[in-house]
Amino acid sequence: MVRITDACTPVTESDIQAFETHLNARLPEEYRQFLMQHNGGKPEPSVFRVDIDGFPNEDRITCFLCLSDTEHDSLSRYLKKYRDRIPVNLLPIALPLAVDLVCLSISGDDYGTVYFWDHNWESDELDYTNVHFIAHSFNELLNNLYPED
Numbered sequence: 411m412v413r414i415t416d417a418c419t420p421v422t423e424s425d426i427q428a429f430e431t432h433l434n435a436r437l438p439e440e441y442r443q444f445l446m447q448h449n450g451g452k453p454e455p456s457v458f459r460v461d462i463d464g465f466p467n468e469d470r471i472t473c474f475l476c477l478s479d480t481e482h483d484s485l486s487r488y489l490k491k492y493r494d495r496i497p498v499n500l501l502p503i504a505l506p507l508a509v510d511l512v513c514l515s516i517s518g519d520d521y522g523t524v525y526f527w528d529h530n531w532e533s534d535e536l537d538y539t540n541v542h543f544i545a546h547s548f549n550e551l552l553n554n555l556y557p558e559d
Contacts, residue, residue, distance in 0.1 A: 412552045417451035418476030418483075429477055429485070433501070438522040441503070441514060441548040450476025450483060455557040458512075460526040460542050469506040469526065470558065496527055497536050503548075513541070514548060524551045 426445055430436050437445075456470045478484045488502040488511070496502070496513060499520075504512035511527040524545040531540035545551040 412555055413454045414448045414451040414474070415454065416473070417448045418478050418481045419449065421445055421449045421477045425477055433516065435516040437501075437516060438514065438548060440522075444474075444548060444552075445477050448474070449478070450474045450481070453552070453555055455555045457556050457558050458544055458551065458554060460544050462526075462528065462542050469508075469510070471504045471506060471512060471555070474504045475502060492527075495536070497538060497541065500525065500527065500541070502527075512544065512551075522547050524548060 423446070426437065426442055450473060452473050453471050456472070457468055458471065460467050460469060473483050475483050475485045475488055477486075479486055483505065485502070492502055492511065496511065499515050499517040500513035501516050502511045503514045503524075506512060506526070509529050513525045513527050515521055515523045515525065523543065524547070525538075526542045526544050528540045528542060533539055545554055
């Protein structure tokens with residue numbers, strides 16, 4: 411069971427709907443529920459696995475981004491910062507240890523899938539070259555988090 415601390419100001423259904431209107435997309439239901447219940451925050455446990463080019467790696471989620479225009483770790487802030495750097499269907503939702511991102515697909519055939527966006531292999535093409543699968547859904551991501559050794 412994941413425990414979330416240091417969450418942002420609570421949000422309402424209308425806050426989420428306004429954000430979805432801005433995105434022109436509906437967020438996956440389990441992620442909407444997470445925002446309603448926690449609105450970001452630090453998970454414990456926080457470590458996740460990601461395979462990069464066939465090699466298993468570990469990273470840690472330092473925080474989930476929140477739905478806020480004023481908070482430092484806001485979805486809006488990171489969406490603006492990375493809009494021209496990540497595939498258009500991906501929404502940054504969490505920050506790992508480095509300057510990479512954990513993203514959620516909000517449209518397309520992979521709707522709801524969670525990915526690791528690796529800045530080390532960033533290219534001018536907004537494709538999945540530097541995007542690596544983490545989980546089939548947001549809840550699967552939460553369920554797969556484990557403690558640091």
